[in-house]
Amino acid sequence: HHSIMSLDGMKERTILLDGFSKTYAMTGWRMGYGVMRADLATHIARLMTNSNSCTASFSQIAGIEALCGPQDSVDAMRAEFKKRRDVMVAGLNKIKGFSCRAPHGAFYVFPNITQTGWTSKKLADALLEEAGVAALSGTAFGAFGEGYLRFSVANSIENIEKALERISAWAAKNL
Template sequence: MHNFGLTERIARVDWSGIRKMHSMASQLDGVINLGIGQPDFDTPVHIIDAAKQALDDGYTRYPPAQGFLDVRQAVAEKLSRQNGIIADPETEIMITVGAMQVVFNTMLNFIEPGDEVIVMDPGYDYFSQIKLFRGVPVSVPLKEENGFRLDPADLRAALTDKTKLLVINSPSNPTGAVFDRALMQEIADIAIEHDLLVFSDEPYEDLMFDGREHVSIATLDGMKERTITAFTLSKTYAMTGWRVGYAVGPETVIAEMEKLMEHLVSGVTAVSQRAALAAIAGPQGCVDEMNAAYARRREIIYDGLNDIKGVSCIKPESTFYAFPNIKAVGKSSWDLAEYLLHDQRVITIPGPIFGDQGEGYLRLSFAVEDAELKEAIARIKTGIEKLTA
């Protein structure tokens, strides 16, 4: 097919490895999906009801590019109450198409050709957005022996005079690691010392286990003015398909994001914003119920994986992901993931999708029903025992 002169920048964007796995799985029957990063719950009823009411109330027209003011005000109250971030809803908050738009806009607004962007490895795939604007991703290793938490010495070693932006994601996809307050303070000190902009991606802020504290780096002294924070309703409220998130940052940054919104998508769907208001300002018992299920499933997957010869897994501190070490099985991550898919009909995600340090690991989502999760682990055990017999 004629490509009609597609730009060189498009070639720098890779197809999602997660989508590749799901494409292979679409040809098979009886597959259990431990690959997709979304809750298995339905959106809570009171949120759906708010969307239905919004349709009756006429929320079918263009919304403001920055988002409805009452939604931004609810976000500001939540940020103050839960995160400790004091943000002006008029100038420092924007409603976005999920957290992904905040990632894209941040890279579009700040990355010039040759700028270096620090990313965690293994970590969520920010590489394509960085390379789209001719930035250079610079990976900092997160080691299993350190609980997949950042070693500040490794961060310092990665810095150069070309470093423009530092990307952090805590709680972390794919490892489930949490950066505690002391570590966040060390990161903040480095950012201030080297005059770095920080992008903090926090979609899993509510999925915490064992009483751990979520720390938004923007709350630390000297960080609000140099931090762009991305939040989403997708994970907390099982609203992945509604496509609503929000950006928090300095007034000048939010103004530029609002300007670009007009040229990108005009604004976030009006009905979705009304649903978001009900989620943020409404009862939070639904969040507790979902998190209780994730906590129970975490124990199932942790115990089950560590019962498989050749597999070891540290207990996730947050999110609904486990990141087991499969090096002793003797296959690469991709080879083992494809084997488990075809031989056992279980979707897992190869670790290298999340960076070079992910080789030797798989990412497994435990956002599936208990019985299905147990069956998937039993299949994985059977498949690996066949390989290692």
């Protein structure tokens, strides 16, 4: 992955917005940051001050420590999520009607389920009620999400494998 800001002439034309939720496991802290030209930062700061409540100072200090501190835990977490993703993608691709590509930057997978003959909502509901596996209907992300489900891989490999077994058993009976 290469930031667009690393390309010639793009640094002054780009606003980079990011957060701490996924990279630093700080979900719920609702913190983010921006990198931009100084003249834009003044306007953005004014906008943020008037549209958001103040973030607690201890959260801001934790964010600074996350950015400036050692990154080994980030690398280890990224490697672990890659393993989990690979297990989930391989497992889903073995199930009739599912086709899944490996995502490059999230701890979710978004398999295509159009070959199942089920709508996203009905399949997500059936998997939850009948197999005990939670998935989000692709339509939760808009009309173009029809034909897809979203599964999280923010769980242990053992639990991901159990979920895949349940989905596979359900599919064998219902697809």
